[in-house]
Amino acid sequence: MSKKWRTAITQHIDGEPYVRGYRLLDLVGRYSFSQVAYLTLKGELPTPAEARVLDAMLVSVVDHGLAPPSAVADRVVISGGNPLHVGVAAGILTFGEAHGGAIESAARVFQETAARDGDVRELAAERVAEALSRKERLPGFGHRLYKEADPRTARIFGIAKEEGFFGRHSALAEVMAEELKKQSGRPLVLNVDGGIAAIISDMGFDWRLGKGFFIMGRVVGLVAQAFEEITRERPFRRLSEDEMEYDGVPPRELEPDS
Ligand SMILES: CC(C)(COP(=O)(O)OP(=O)(O)OC[C@H]1O[C@@H](n2cnc3c(N)ncnc32)[C@H](O)[C@@H]1OP(=O)(O)O)[C@@H](O)C(=O)NCCC(=O)NCCS
Structure with missing residues (x-):
């Protein structure tokens, strides 16, 4: 029966991560960040x-x-x-x-x-x-x-x-x-x-x-x-008065309480 969540990006084998099939620690120090970003997104090394x-x-x-x-x-x-x-x-x-x-x-x-x-x-x-x-x-x-x-x-x-x-x-x-x-x-x-x-x-x-x-x-x-x-x-941080403009109704009086 297929499981509820699935991914083709990374799996763990004996507690170690493998990204797109490559052992992560083999990628570290050998490939640049953007090379591994490409691998992660596209599935193959560039x-x-x-x-x-x-x-x-x-x-x-x-x-x-x-x-x-x-x-x-x-x-x-x-x-x-x-x-x-x-x-x-x-x-x-x-x-x-x-x-x-x-x-x-x-x-x-x-x-x-x-x-x-x-x-x-x-x-x-x-x-x-x-x-x-x-x-x-x-x-x-x-x-x-x-x-x-x-x-x-x-x-x-x-x-x-x-x-x-x-x-x-x-x-x-x-x-x-x-x-x-x-x-x-x-x-x-x-x-x-x-x-x-x-x-x-x-x-x-x-x-x-x-x-x-x-x-x-x-x-x-x-x-x-x-x-x-x-x-x-x-x-x-807040805006200063000279950076903003009020263009709503001018001040007005409330109706007296009845
Ligand atoms: C980036 C952007 C917001 C810059 O805008 P701006 O130079 O200040 O131009 P304005 O938003 O004032 O628009 C001026 C006129 O050009 C038109 N225009 C601006 N970008 C347009 C576009 N990509 N395609 C068609 N018409 C465009 C507007 O419709 C407006 O026409 P109008 O005066 O008849 O209403 C605008 O060009 C845009 O929305 N581009 C599409 C989105 C985009 O590529 N964003 C990434 C930016 S790095």
């Missing part, structure tokens, strides 16, 4: 090329300063008097369609579009037109700061090209950015989420794993942000 591309993607999202929602949430929660893991968890909870989470939906768009027959230029033009007519925000495109190009995307695409992982999905993503600019008139660059989404698609990862790549990389930054808040700042 080639040197796959390992370098995965490493590049994880490094590209490691931290992006104080400003993004995840760093703000992380620090605010710590400043309320919570321990490190609670701040980090709060940061992770901000990952949604506008922040980090776009990798998943962008990878889905690239995988579904690239699976259709046809030339990437035609498929890109068609998918962009469809999104604009539906007023859909195409995930993986646009950035608050970068209007010419997201330099992180250019860097990871460069490495993916060197290692032979710039395939149909990445080509499609690049052409979609050109089409988006042409058809919308807006400088909606392929952002780092979109770049990662395209590369993981060319590496054969399921789009539903997309957000995991952002989490794995950025959690390092979130731990550092939480630790810095704990060790360098006073508790109870």
